[in-house]
Amino acid sequence: MSLFAELGRQAHASPHGAVSFWFAHYLCVAISDPVSASVVLRSSFDKWPITHFMRHLLGNGAVFGDEEIWRLRRKILNPIFSSKYHDNYVQVFERNNKIFMQELARAAGKGDFSMWGYFSSYAMDSAFDMSFGENLNAQRHPNHPFAVAFLDYFEECGVRICQPWLFSAAVYDLLPAGARQERRRRLMWDVVENLIHKKKQESKKRNEQNVVHVNTNIRSGEFKSFLDLLIEYSGGDAGYTDTELREELLMIILGATDTSATSACFAAVLLANHPPVQDKVYEEIQNMLGGSERPVSLADLASLKYLDAVVREAMRLYPPVPVFLRRCTKAVDLPSDITLPEGCEVMLNIWGIHRNPRHWGADADEFRPERFLSADAHQLAAFMPFGHGPRSCTGMRLALASLKLSLAEITRRYRLLPAAGYRYSAAEPLRVSFELLLKHVHDFKVQLEHRA
Numbered sequence: 001m002s003l004f005a006e007l008g009r010q011a012h013a014s015p016h017g018a019v020s021f022w023f024a025h026y027l028c029v030a031i032s033d034p035v036s037a038s039v040v041l042r043s044s045f046d047k048w049p050i051t052h053f054m055r056h057l058l059g060n061g062a063v064f065g066d067e068e069i070w071r072l073r074r075k076i077l078n079p080i081f082s083s084k085y086h087d088n089y090v091q092v093f094e095r096n097n098k099i100f101m102q103e104l105a106r107a108a109g110k111g112d113f114s115m116w117g118y119f120s121s122y123a124m125d126s127a128f129d130m131s132f133g134e135n136l137n138a139q140r141h142p143n144h145p146f147a148v149a150f151l152d153y154f155e156e157c158g159v160r161i162c163q164p165w166l167f168s169a170a171v172y173d174l175l176p177a178g179a180r181q182e183r184r185r186r187l188m189w190d191v192v193e194n195l196i197h198k199k200k201q202e203s204k205k206r207n208e209q210n211v212v213h214v215n216t217n218i219r220s221g222e223f224k225s226f227l228d229l230l231i232e233y234s235g236g237d238a239g240y241t242d243t244e245l246r247e248e249l250l251m252i253i254l255g256a257t258d259t260s261a262t263s264a265c266f267a268a269v270l271l272a273n274h275p276p277v278q279d280k281v282y283e284e285i286q287n288m289l290g291g292s293e294r295p296v297s298l299a300d301l302a303s304l305k306y307l308d309a310v311v312r313e314a315m316r317l318y319p320p321v322p323v324f325l326r327r328c329t330k331a332v333d334l335p336s337d338i339t340l341p342e343g344c345e346v347m348l349n350i351w352g353i354h355r356n357p358r359h360w361g362a363d364a365d366e367f368r369p370e371r372f373l374s375a376d377a378h379q380l381a382a383f384m385p386f387g388h389g390p391r392s393c394t395g396m397r398l399a400l401a402s403l404k405l406s407l408a409e410i411t412r413r414y415r416l417l418p419a420a421g422y423r424y425s426a427a428e429p430l431r432v433s434f435e436l437l438l439k440h441v442h443d444f445k446v447q448l449e450h451r452a
């Protein structure tokens with residue numbers, strides 16, 4: 001992670017906001033200027049070839065697919081993630097949040113513990129539920145084979161991406177790690193393919209009987225899972241094949257799970273270490289609920305402006321995806337008068353952009369949520385944890401809703417405290433590492449104290 005921070009510092013000092021460096025045998029350009037980053041993100045859509053090893057599990061799933069395939073897949077994803085279906089999915093978060101709170105209650109008042117397992121199971125259950133309309137129940141059964149295979153698979157990918165000599169599949173597949181990945185992939189594919197098969201059978205039966213489907217899994221209305229919508233928007237029986245459906249669904253589950261858990265965990269650790277900020281969040285929630293014990297709902301989120309600022313500030317300082325890797329498929333002219341040639345590997349250094357003092361001021365490294373209450377257009381354009389342009393995250397609105405719902409429920413019940421012996425200060429910022437996503441070296445440890 002220190003590499004990205006150093007590249008960021010060097011780029012901030014350069015008039016172009018960019019520096020070149022070697023990564024394995026690639027000569028790359030790292031950009032920490034938001035305006036140049038936005039030009040690249042709007043014009044170059046292929047990812048670095050080193051990310052191709054993710055295709056072992058995800059195939060041509062939108063996130064790692066080359067531009068040609070990605071464009072076709074994205075056309076189907078866009079309507080599925082439109083605001084039309086937002087409420088449909090948020091019901092899933094509300095439901096899984098209840099289980100989350102029941103599970104978390106077991107850790108409260110018992111000293112240090114890691115938030116990671118709780119947030120990641122909540123995110124996994126929500127992603128699975130949205131994808132299939134089925135409850136994986138990893139929150140109550142963290143040893144569920146799918147959940148274990150998924151987490152272990154991506155942990156191993158995190159190790160691989162930091163070791164360039166493991167990039168080649170010809171070598172990796174012969175190693176014990178390659179064999180383990182193969183077993184995990186098989187298990188996940190089987191689970192997903194069985195669910196696709198089951199869904200298609202059910203829908204065939206319904207069509208034969210001409211029955212209107214109401215999914216009783218969800219409180220109100222007809223729930224449509226990502227699987228339902230992918231089938232519908234890709235053209236029904238003539239649409240996506242089972243392989244294409246599996247690729248897209250696994251890609252959505254990947255996109256939704258660890259990213260959301262990482263963001264929520266960083267926000268929780270920052271709240272634990274900044275009591276005055278936490279007090280303001282608590283006050284805001286109490287003022288809104290006015291003493292009621294009802295759960296926080298989607299409709300409430302619009303009133304929780306300070307909580308929104310806290311979530312954004314946590315993602316600014318600790319973006320779960322700290323770098324995006326793009327390859328220029330044509331020459332790109334940057335505003336600073338330099339041209340990136342065709343084939344150039346570009347690292348969009350989000351960590352560096354989010355801490356660029358030109359945009360965020362001299363206190364860019366400090367946790368100060370208030371800056372988002374008065375952020376100007378330049379600052380908002382320099383905030384890109386979800387990417388930017390046509391290939392940015394489709395799930396941004398859902399992710400923010402999920403984060404705020406869970407953090408609001410935690411803060412109203414508990415006072416978050418730093419783990420014993422570990423307190424964050426401006427002089428000693430959170431120590432982080434890079435393993436596919438950003439990670440906290442101290443494993444997101446906090447304590448929870450019941451509020452009176």
Ligand code: HEM
Nearest residue numbers: 062063255256259260263321386387391392393394395399
């Ligand atoms: C805090 C949580 C999240 C963060 C920080 C995040 C961040 C990102 C980033 C950085 C990208 C890649 C952008 C790029 O390459 O330029 C991405 C792509 C994607 N994300 Fe998210 N994401 C989050 C949650 C979600 C959720 C909840 C979903 C779905 C339910 C989702 C679905 C996707 C998909 C489908 C893509 C691929 C987009 C494409 O290549 O066209 N993400 N996300």
